[in-house]
Amino acid sequence: MNDKFFKLPLEKQRRIINAAYKVFSENSYKKAPMSEIADESGISKALLFHYFTNKKELYMYLWMNAIEMTRKAVTEYKTLETDDFFEMLKRSLLSKCSLMRDYPHLYAFSLRAYYETAPEIHKSIQENFNDVSKASEMIVFEKIEISNFRKDIELKTMYDEIFYAVDGYMLKKYRSNCIIPDEIEKEIIVLIDFWKKVYTQEV
Amino acid sequence: MNDKFFKLPLEKQRRIINAAYKVFSENSYKKAPMSEIADESGISKALLFHYFTNKKELYMYLWMNAIEMTRKAVTEYKTLETDDFFEMLKRSLLSKCSLMRDYPHLYAFSLRAYYETAPEIHKSIQENFNDVSKASEMIVFEKIEISNFRKDIELKTMYDEIFYAVDGYMLKKYRSNCIIPDEIEKEIIVLIDFWKKVYTQEV
DNA sequence: TCCTTATTGACCGTAACGGTTAATGCAAGT
């Protein structure tokens, strides 16, 4: 990894990183070509290899960057500083929307990276991830105030269901190539309001 | 397309088709290699090309087969012969589970094929699909009895949300390489019961 | 002008691709 990369204008850094996120989110590690990343970011392949010594290094940088940016966004939105489940959910998802404005394909990349099977990558990733994800689920269930929920539903099922839906929703957006943060933000809010009504309001 | 393919033992046909569904569901059309399909199904690449004259033909056969099999399964489960939304949903999803027993990756293939961008493929697919999908959504909303639902929720949002969740659920199963029809069937039923309770029962 | 740095076109060796073909194996019929 060449330090000169960080001395580039920020916008150019973003262009390169986003091209990489895009290509790696659309293909498996093995079938994601460096040349495609270079083309997509408007620089030559040689220059890309000038900044990142090889493919794996670029990939691992993206992975670390994704974790770090996500963590930062979650913190900025004070995601964990509430005991209202739906408020927390909203902050969590809106923080990801804000991230999406700078890095449209980071979310899709993260979703895919965790299941990457290429042996060179696999190990380094999974270790790193289990910490983050498992921990966050536990924190949620420790912190939230559950007395507001309908008494007749299984909270774990609700939790799973909501995250299935979020992933399914994002999947559709990515597949149809429709990453418009403003629109997604609105639709996400509609969904959250819907969930809140359904899961708390006792008609 | 060589007629001899259909004279093969059914199990061998399935092995080939499933290998193809798998490889095409994991990669974009362009990056899905025929050699990988051959290896996965335990036959030589030459033989694969003996049955299917070229890659596109194989892909289009898979697509047509997916549509036909899905239609058949939906019919067998009498999916549309009820006006209860959740019963219809259950039949629809269980029919897909049964399909999954014979063709584990057909679902993932269909999900991806619709958004395939390779120009040779794109056109032939989309035409064919709009009929099926749009029509089915309309049929559902015409047929179902809506008086049982909670009055305070937006049915379209509910409908979308459910299908996001199903896709997200299946995505996770595929990504983690966990296609176990029995298990999926059970979990799907849990989800449907959950939805039914939440969306109809006025606590 | 010169020097330094940013950037690239062209290149390398290798591997993978879609698709073909000539040669095998192999079973049934004589």
Add this chain to the structure above:
DNA sequence: ACTTGCATTAACCGTTACGGTCAATAAGGA
């Protein structure tokens, strides 16, 4: 045992794509 006919494949072909390198060029500042 020999032949016929089909199922199956190893080996091959021409082309493209890949990760990665390097010498050459462009750009910018002193």
